[in-house]
Amino acid sequence: MKKKILFAEDEPTLAMVIKESLERKNYDVVQVSDGLQALDSYMIQRFDLIILDVMMPKLNGWNVAQEIRKQNKKIPILFLTAKSENEDLIKGYSVGGNDYLRKPFHLEELLLRVKELIERNKESREESVISVGRFKYSPIRQEIVFNENITKLSYKESMLLQKLINAQEEVLNRKTVLMDLWGDDNFFNARNMDVYISRLRKKLNADSNIQILNIRGFGYKLIMR
Structure with a gap:
């Protein structure tokens, strides 16, 4: 069964490139363009991984992660951001992020992080009964x-x-x-x-x-x- 990813990114060209790259790796990708859409999608579907751009309209990635963490402590969350300050990195982890990629990044690095996070989550899921x-x-x-x-x-x-x-x-x-x-x-x-x-x-x-x-x-x- 394909692993399902919720991907929130408001920049259309980057969103398309990343979505297509993930789909070529046989992931099922639901792509949205703002934070409220991300929360709505999370509430009605089951995902194996969430990728959030930090600076999104309507609700930023940090706030989306905080809302998700109120309900699910285990699903892996990967942040994408153009911010470079260490304070932003710390903020991402403090709201429940599992990993963090600064833009610009190589697609190969993103795909590797995605694979590792999903594999790690699979191991914890098997114990979650x-x-x-x-x-x-x-x-x-x-x-x-x-x-x-x-x-x-x-x-x-x-x-x-x-x-x-x-x-x-x-x-x-x-x-x-x-x-x-x-x-x-x-x-x-x-x-x-x-x-x-x-x-x-x-x-x-x-x-x-x-x-x-x-x-x-x-x-x-x-x-x-």
Whole structure:
């Protein structure tokens, strides 16, 4: 299966050259031209690597990386920048970047960095399986496995399950989740989240020792007896 790359670059000629070079190496490339498009694409698709130009319209690469890191700590992020100051290099790493290329650069160097980051991420993915009661949960594949039966999760179902697990049997604050995953805690989004929680309960009901409790006025709590 082709590895999928999200590539955000607003300079058309450079974007075309890099995209074509990556595709010749058999990568599946989704190319966008501003930071908001990059975030939108990330939210609805699964990627193996993200390449971000730092200076983009609407939302710069650093801010895009910060938003992605709130949801995914492991996906590799490679920054491209015309900036040459060491402070910018430090900034890139501090917001969650894994690597950094200063423009202009040789395409061969970019392709080598891409290959290394994807290989490194592949190794970490193979280890990324979490036990949830009698289920095995893969955040990367967005699926749960029970007695060899695989159940796929939607993006939001997977993110909700991750947040419940990370809360470690404490109450998961309803408003915080709404702001993180929906961007607004209005009534309609709250009802939408209730639907996703209900779906998640049904997908986990094969293990009677797992419960997602509704703590009225506060949020949700994952119980694993």
